[in-house]
Amino acid sequence: MCMLLRRPLLLLFVQVAVLAAGAPAQEARSRPNILLILSDDQGTVDLGACGTQDLQTPHLDRLAERGVRFTQFYAAAPVCSPSRAAFLSGRIPQRAGLSGNVDPNNPDAGLPPSTVTIAEHFRAHGYATAQIGKWHLGHSRERQPTGQGFDFGFGHLGGCIDNYSHFFYWNGPNRHDLVRNGVEEYHAGEFFPELCVDEAAAWIRARDEQPWLMYFAINLPHYPYQGHARWLDVYEGLPRARREYAAFLSTMDETLGRLFAVLREQGIDDETIIVFQSDHGHSTEQRAFYGGGDAGPHRGAKFSLLEGGIRVPAIVAGPGVPEGELRGQMATACDWFPTLCTLAGIPQPTHALDGRDLQAVLADAAAPTPHEHFFWKNGGQWALRLGKWKLIWNAQDTTDGRAWKREPGMRLYDLSLDPGETTDLAAEHPKRVDRLRKLAQEWDPTIRYELEEKKE
Amino acid sequence: MCMLLRRPLLLLFVQVAVLAAGAPAQEARSRPNILLILSDDQGTVDLGACGTQDLQTPHLDRLAERGVRFTQFYAAAPVCSPSRAAFLSGRIPQRAGLSGNVDPNNPDAGLPPSTVTIAEHFRAHGYATAQIGKWHLGHSRERQPTGQGFDFGFGHLGGCIDNYSHFFYWNGPNRHDLVRNGVEEYHAGEFFPELCVDEAAAWIRARDEQPWLMYFAINLPHYPYQGHARWLDVYEGLPRARREYAAFLSTMDETLGRLFAVLREQGIDDETIIVFQSDHGHSTEQRAFYGGGDAGPHRGAKFSLLEGGIRVPAIVAGPGVPEGELRGQMATACDWFPTLCTLAGIPQPTHALDGRDLQAVLADAAAPTPHEHFFWKNGGQWALRLGKWKLIWNAQDTTDGRAWKREPGMRLYDLSLDPGETTDLAAEHPKRVDRLRKLAQEWDPTIRYELEEKKE
Numbered sequence: 001m002c003m004l005l006r007r008p009l010l011l012l013f014v015q016v017a018v019l020a021a022g023a024p025a026q027e028a029r030s031r032p033n034i035l036l037i038l039s040d041d042q043g044t045v046d047l048g049a050c051g052t053q054d055l056q057t058p059h060l061d062r063l064a065e066r067g068v069r070f071t072q073f074y075a076a077a078p079v080c081s082p083s084r085a086a087f088l089s090g091r092i093p094q095r096a097g098l099s100g101n102v103d104p105n106n107p108d109a110g111l112p113p114s115t116v117t118i119a120e121h122f123r124a125h126g127y128a129t130a131q132i133g134k135w136h137l138g139h140s141r142e143r144q145p146t147g148q149g150f151d152f153g154f155g156h157l158g159g160c161i162d163n164y165s166h167f168f169y170w171n172g173p174n175r176h177d178l179v180r181n182g183v184e185e186y187h188a189g190e191f192f193p194e195l196c197v198d199e200a201a202a203w204i205r206a207r208d209e210q211p212w213l214m215y216f217a218i219n220l221p222h223y224p225y226q227g228h229a230r231w232l233d234v235y236e237g238l239p240r241a242r243r244e245y246a247a248f249l250s251t252m253d254e255t256l257g258r259l260f261a262v263l264r265e266q267g268i269d270d271e272t273i274i275v276f277q278s279d280h281g282h283s284t285e286q287r288a289f290y291g292g293g294d295a296g297p298h299r300g301a302k303f304s305l306l307e308g309g310i311r312v313p314a315i316v317a318g319p320g321v322p323e324g325e326l327r328g329q330m331a332t333a334c335d336w337f338p339t340l341c342t343l344a345g346i347p348q349p350t351h352a353l354d355g356r357d358l359q360a361v362l363a364d365a366a367a368p369t370p371h372e373h374f375f376w377k378n379g380g381q382w383a384l385r386l387g388k389w390k391l392i393w394n395a396q397d398t399t400d401g402r403a404w405k406r407e408p409g410m411r412l413y414d415l416s417l418d419p420g421e422t423t424d425l426a427a428e429h430p431k432r433v434d435r436l437r438k439l440a441q442e443w444d445p446t447i448r449y450e451l452e453e454k455k456e
Numbered sequence: 457m458c459m460l461l462r463r464p465l466l467l468l469f470v471q472v473a474v475l476a477a478g479a480p481a482q483e484a485r486s487r488p489n490i491l492l493i494l495s496d497d498q499g500t501v502d503l504g505a506c507g508t509q510d511l512q513t514p515h516l517d518r519l520a521e522r523g524v525r526f527t528q529f530y531a532a533a534p535v536c537s538p539s540r541a542a543f544l545s546g547r548i549p550q551r552a553g554l555s556g557n558v559d560p561n562n563p564d565a566g567l568p569p570s571t572v573t574i575a576e577h578f579r580a581h582g583y584a585t586a587q588i589g590k591w592h593l594g595h596s597r598e599r600q601p602t603g604q605g606f607d608f609g610f611g612h613l614g615g616c617i618d619n620y621s622h623f624f625y626w627n628g629p630n631r632h633d634l635v636r637n638g639v640e641e642y643h644a645g646e647f648f649p650e651l652c653v654d655e656a657a658a659w660i661r662a663r664d665e666q667p668w669l670m671y672f673a674i675n676l677p678h679y680p681y682q683g684h685a686r687w688l689d690v691y692e693g694l695p696r697a698r699r700e701y702a703a704f705l706s707t708m709d710e711t712l713g714r715l716f717a718v719l720r721e722q723g724i725d726d727e728t729i730i731v732f733q734s735d736h737g738h739s740t741e742q743r744a745f746y747g748g749g750d751a752g753p754h755r756g757a758k759f760s761l762l763e764g765g766i767r768v769p770a771i772v773a774g775p776g777v778p779e780g781e782l783r784g785q786m787a788t789a790c791d792w793f794p795t796l797c798t799l800a801g802i803p804q805p806t807h808a809l810d811g812r813d814l815q816a817v818l819a820d821a822a823a824p825t826p827h828e829h830f831f832w833k834n835g836g837q838w839a840l841r842l843g844k845w846k847l848i849w850n851a852q853d854t855t856d857g858r859a860w861k862r863e864p865g866m867r868l869y870d871l872s873l874d875p876g877e878t879t880d881l882a883a884e885h886p887k888r889v890d891r892l893r894k895l896a897q898e899w900d901p902t903i904r905y906e907l908e909e910k911k912e
Contacts, residue, residue, distance in 0.1 A: 162618045162620065162621050162623060162625065163621065164618065164620035164621035164644055164645050165618050165619065165620035165621060165680065165682060167618060167680045167682065169618065169625040169680060169743075171742065171743070172679070172741060172742030172743035172744070172745070172746075173679075173697075173742060173743060173744070173745040173746075174679045174680035174681070174743045174744075175680075175681075175700075175745075176682075186685045188620055188647070188682070188684075188685070189620050189645040189646065189647065190645065191644070191645065223628070223629075223630045224621070224623045224625060224630035224631075225630070225631075226621060226623065226632075226644070228644075229642045229644070241629075244629075244631075285628060286627065286628030286629060287625075287627070287628035287629060287630045288628065288629070288630075289628070289629040289631075290628075290629070
């Protein structure tokens with residue numbers, strides 16, 4: 001590991017980026033590796049670097065110190081499958097072709113094979129690609145990782161598993177769910193996150209000069225909360241739900257620490273861009289003890305388009321990225337795809353993305369966000385953010401796990417003054433509401449809120 | 457192991473039984489040990505000894521060869537908690553005080569502490585007592601095994617667990633559920649059935665002259681179907697649901713084989729009475745792949761008072777029990793308590809049981825059943841059997857896991873001609889219907905089927 005080399009390498013990569021547009025694959029070695037880490041149901045502020053006081057996440061905090069952390073970063077959906085579809089495709093879920101969670105018993109459900117993933121794009125530009133961990137983007141062969149641009153896939157296809165048996169249990173059938181390149185494989189009794197690091201390490205060690213992109217989707221801290229017993233001891237004083245969640249989150253951090261150590265061991269940590277993001281806010285489901293996570297000042301959690309459901313921890317570090325900086329600009333999971341093309345020096349895809357290149361934001365804390373506005377739609381809710389304003393329709397408030405509730409109709413919030421979305425300003429700003437509604441309809445012309453409102 | 461000793465020992469035990477009524481505990485050494493094995497969601501004919509053609513259960517088949525197998529044996533309920541309540545108390549669930557499954561999130565639910573269990577009774581007569589495996593009879597301290605007559609308890613308190621993580625996952629919260637004498641204990645990654653045998657072996661090896669009673673409630677083949685991969689290979693040709701179930705059932709049989717080997721190793725297999733029974737019929741729930749088990753000629757499965765829900769494999773072997781015989785008399789899970797008192801030579805409890813002493817039936821295949829009739833009530837259904845006749849009210853037919861259906865009203869079947877309960881004879885036999893209904897009302901005076909019928 002040679003921290004001093006980082007900035008010269010950055011320059012090298014930027015030069016390569018300029019020179020390499022359309023360059024043949026054999027020149028690819030000078031490109032950085034890409035490690036995309038997606039955590040699962042992690043709360044907005046549940047990271048030491050994000051300000052949590054009662055959780056220990058030293059490895060991710062160190063990652064934040066090595067790169068840029070975002071303070072207003074958004075998942076593209078408040079539930080798993082559509083969030084992942086956007087993360088991998090650079091498009092909002094509706095345009096990626098997967099707007100809800102994948103039904104495990106429907107073999108035809110999932111991310112359409114025609115959707116172009118970041119793996120397909122990077123592979124076309126000379127990258128080796130691997131998926132490790134959770135998928136939840138489809139079960140049929142062509143919808144599995146190896147059908148969606150990954151040379152290698154290892155992990156579970158469903159929405160959650162038991163980490164020791166690797167069984168899917170959310171509903172029936174309760175079945176084993178661990179596959180390698182589409183073939184079932186048994187590791188009964190072995191802790192899944194550790195298995196994932198072992199697989200990642202083996203795959204990384206087997207790489208040669210070819211750059212690689214790995215999507216490491218760790219299924220933590222998603223229920224079941226299966227943190228190591230020693231972490232339960234550490235958090236003994238916390239309330240039950242928080243304690244279980246905290247132990248699992250620290251177990252996750254520890255596991256990612258092992259993965260980062262593999263990069264150091266291989267001498268490639270300063271040649272690897274690491275992205276870290278949660279797929280959406282923490283869960284307040286009964287299965288999650290009605291919620292052990294923390295959205296800070298925000299309302300909402302998983303399943304909600306209120307801030308707590310979609311505003312997530314996000315970090316990027318590595319070559320081309322400043323060290324130890326914060327960025328307050330609005331940014332989204334759709335942005336990784338175009339941003340990483342720039343950072344890696346490969347051409348942007350020719351089809352339209354909803355994501356925007358964050359390169360200017362990374363370079364300059366004063367740069368404007370590339371998103372004047374952004375749009376979300378999920379589970380009967382939709383929302384649009386424009387600057388400090390957020391218009392939200394039919395919000396589902398999932399803050400209290402024992403009493404989820406709909407907030408029917410249209411509300412307008414000023415996030416700069418009211419991060420908790422408590423004071424509806426729609427009546428005071430009818431023209432602004434109208435403008436935001438029209439922008440929303442440009443994203444999704446099927447929105448006809450006036451009609452829906454009359455039905456209430 | 458000395459099979460030749462069995463009959464002399466039998467005589468000895470019968471003599472002791474006659475002499476020992478009210479004898480002090482120090483004389484107890486001459487009494488047999490009792491091993492009560494309860495399997496979980498095992499189908500009516502799913503045992504080699506019961507006639508299955510496609511499953512391998514050599515250890516249980518050998519047990520049947522060593523003792524008596526019943527062909528018309530009934531669980532007292534078609535779901536877990538009430539069936540176990542009856543098995544341990546000798547009373548039908550309504551009189552044991554637990555007529556439905558225990559809600560895992562209600563600390564006050566469970567078998568009432570005032571209910572006298574077979575463990576309490578045998579302990580009062582000099583036995584050491586242990587519970588190992590599944591409980592599902594309550595979570596509060598006084599409702600746990602050590603509050604219900606067991607000196608020692610090891611296992612899970614809920615209705616099902618993952619066998620590798622020991623997490624409860626049927627609904628939320630998804631939590632760890634493994635306790636030893638009321639204290640949580642972690643064995644992450646270790647296969648629960650093997651852990652149970654290890655615990656049983658250690659406890660048995662630590663016994664001295666004191667006789668013991670162990671309730672070994674193996675949570676197999678209850679979903680999740682987690683049979684060893686080598687058994688999945690053995691059953692590769694079977695349909696998916698049957699294959700998963702079969703692999704798990706053979707894993708169970710193998711596990712019980714290890715337990716039986718402990719008795720042989722300790723030289724006590726001919727001093728130990730072994731009871732084996734399923735808690736009710738196989739599951740056709742979605743979680744169970746809509747049903748991998750087999751009820752043979754019968755309709756119904758778990759959750760049904762049709763024969764497939766309550767007619768279960770049952771074996772008793774050991775001192776006082778003939779070898780390699782079948783008994784066709786109606787017998788029930790409530791009968792073990794009084795029967796074992798007789799076989800062990802300890803006094804019957806002074807309170808009323810619904811179970812009857814099967815000693816005469818064990819001794820003579822021509823003896824009449826001690827149950828002229830028996831009564832079940834569960835989940836809006838009730839049934840009464842009298843001889844070959846079965847009257848059933850509002851039956852829930854769970855045969856097809858994808859289409860459970862109610863059969864409203866009162867039906868009468870002749871089980872001797874119609875084991876599948878297909879031909880309703882109620883209209884032909886109104887007086888018989890009336891007599892059976894009155895008998896049912898003697899068991900439960902709250903039954904007012906005429907009123908219920910009008911509400912339909």
